[in-house]
Amino acid sequence: VATLSTDGTCPRAFLPDLSDQDRRRVYYYAIFPNMLLSLHPDYMMVHTLWPVAPDRTINVCEWHFQPSELARPGFDASDAIDFWDLTNRQDWDIVERSQLGISSRRYEPGPYSARESIPAAWDREYLKWMGRG
Secondary structure (H helix, E strand, O other): OOOOOOOOOOOOOOOOOOOOOHHHOOEEEEEOOOEEEEEOOOOEEEEEEEEEEOOEEEEEEEEEOOHHHHOOOOOOOHHHHHHHHHHHHHHHHHHHHHHHHHOOOOOOOOOOOOOOHHHHHHHHHHHHHOOOO
16 A cells, blocks of 8 residues: 555655655644644645534544645545545444444443543543643
8 A cells, every 4th residue: 555545556746755664654643632633655634623512523624735746737636535535434433323322321431442542642631621630
């Protein structure tokens, strides 16, 4: 896989000055309180989360490409955008299902798994801000 896209190919130039190793990686960062960065070898994606209710959040996704690639005749970002549209919709479905369970009177919170470090860090940060951490 050359990049995260619908077919795994990369029709764009890699970002400048990337090592061979970084051309094969994606870096994910959580910028508290509401931004997620995905740094790909050929583009950057930003998710900005805007909570509007306890059970509703607006997720704004933005894709950023090199100006030289944007200016190239025939530039097409649909491979990356379509990939993330599908991935995001699948993730949102899981979140909506989880929210239904959490809304149940029978729900009892449990510990986070080791794979949930970002939500656990968010909870710690929120509790610290609320003076309960």
